Amino acid sequence: MTTENSAKAPASEQELRDAMVQQLIELGAARSPRVVAAFRTVPRHLAAPDADMTKVYEPEQAAITKTDANGTHISSVSAPRIQATQIEQAAIQEGMRVLEIGSGGVNAAYLAELVGGQGHVVTVDIDPDVTERAKDFLKATGYRNVTVVTADGENGDGAHAPYDRIIVTVQTADIPPAWIDQLAEGGRLVVPLRMRGMTRTVAFVRDSGRLVSDGFELCGFVPMQGAGENRVRLALIHDTEGEEVGLRLDGHPEPDTQALSAALQTPRTTAWSGVTLAGDESSEHLDLWLTTALDNLPLMAAKPAARQRGLVASASPLGVPTLVDGASFAYRTVRPTDDPDRYELGAIGHGPEGQKVAALLVEEIQAWDRDHRDHRARIEVYPARTPDDQLPAGRVIDRPHTRVTISWP
Numbered sequence: 001m002t003t004e005n006s007a008k009a010p011a012s013e014q015e016l017r018d019a020m021v022q023q024l025i026e027l028g029a030a031r032s033p034r035v036v037a038a039f040r041t042v043p044r045h046l047a048a049p050d051a052d053m054t055k056v057y058e059p060e061q062a063a064i065t066k067t068d069a070n071g072t073h074i075s076s077v078s079a080p081r082i083q084a085t086q087i088e089q090a091a092i093q094e095g096m097r098v099l100e101i102g103s104g105g106v107n108a109a110y111l112a113e114l115v116g117g118q119g120h121v122v123t124v125d126i127d128p129d130v131t132e133r134a135k136d137f138l139k140a141t142g143y144r145n146v147t148v149v150t151a152d153g154e155n156g157d158g159a160h161a162p163y164d165r166i167i168v169t170v171q172t173a174d175i176p177p178a179w180i181d182q183l184a185e186g187g188r189l190v191v192p193l194r195m196r197g198m199t200r201t202v203a204f205v206r207d208s209g210r211l212v213s214d215g216f217e218l219c220g221f222v223p224m225q226g227a228g229e230n231r232v233r234l235a236l237i238h239d240t241e242g243e244e245v246g247l248r249l250d251g252h253p254e255p256d257t258q259a260l261s262a263a264l265q266t267p268r269t270t271a272w273s274g275v276t277l278a279g280d281e282s283s284e285h286l287d288l289w290l291t292t293a294l295d296n297l298p299l300m301a302a303k304p305a306a307r308q309r310g311l312v313a314s315a316s317p318l319g320v321p322t323l324v325d326g327a328s329f330a331y332r333t334v335r336p337t338d339d340p341d342r343y344e345l346g347a348i349g350h351g352p353e354g355q356k357v358a359a360l361l362v363e364e365i366q367a368w369d370r371d372h373r374d375h376r377a378r379i380e381v382y383p384a385r386t387p388d389d390q391l392p393a394g395r396v397i398d399r400p401h402t403r404v405t406i407s408w409p
């Protein structure tokens, strides 16, 4: 019975955990009963004692624990949704040996629950503050089958190798040799791999010296530090404070920012594809096709104010694929259709060749719809010395240690 004076009691820890788990199931992030049980058990709020407890149990909420001098987040307790996604990708079984790169304690505790007393988890972080916090958390929560190591995860942890599973919880542009060497044959490596600006958590299976993808999903992670540090660079094409527009470069050719800046001020041309997406359908597979097919396709990042002022018509925190050709460029956009549940894909062009560049982008949107929409790309990782004729056809991304390929059936 409710009376006028009775205030709603705050949710208990267990109620918060159960509500979080329910949402993770509804989001499709937690699927298997053992993963659900692990997320129902670990008291993750103890890892972020200063944070609002209800927030720590929100599926999409990461708790930022460290920011560098430039304001970039460099450490966090990852959001429950991404932790569950990666753990499902890893398909962990009891008794396994698991290496986690990028620590914090919470994810290691989930892994410890899943491998059980016969298994072992090693969690490595480059930052001693993080490993101290992780040790405290694991001690307080009683997980004894976890070894916490302070080191650059670029080298894995040879002392406890081989591993049945390696889970990387920091964004990387490359796969260092240690991660492949220390992974058992047939083992799974789950890693937030940045490919041409966009990061996807990819589940790879080791097949001799190469890795072959078995599913991937878009995600955001703090960038890797140490020997493997390799960040995207932002080339501004509009630098008015508060409404900056830039191109995120990840191995793309250096753009003529002055010419593109002038182009942005000229009227836009649009081209429409006739290809539609459902309102709840992600464009992630289309974007992967576009980055496979088109050479000079960095991502455009824009401050919300740039969009409000009408400078750009598309914005996304992950960046919008943008085809650059000299002094012209075109970016992917959408418009509503008569069907309230679908929108049409197109391109907005600027500059002297804006119309032509927009038409090229639209052609590839149509090619995806025609030839690839019903398929999933395959991502593979080969050693850097592998000759071209031994790689699958498609896009090749060259990194210091590896050649990453994206191919389509």
Ligand SMILES: C[S@@+](CC[C@H](N)C(=O)[O-])C[C@H]1O[C@@H](n2cnc3c(N)ncnc32)[C@H](O)[C@@H]1O
Binding pocket: 074, 075, 076, 077, 078, 079, 101, 102, 103, 104, 105, 106, 107, 108, 124, 125, 126, 127, 130, 151, 152, 153, 154, 169, 170, 221, 222, 223, 224, 225, 226, 227, 228
């Ligand atoms: C998103 S946090 C990890 C979250 C954690 N797994 C959890 O329990 O939620 C990423 C971590 O990667 C660490 N890191 C960055 N570069 C690293 C490197 N080269 N080796 C090991 N750790 C690294 C950062 O210090 C940061 O703590």
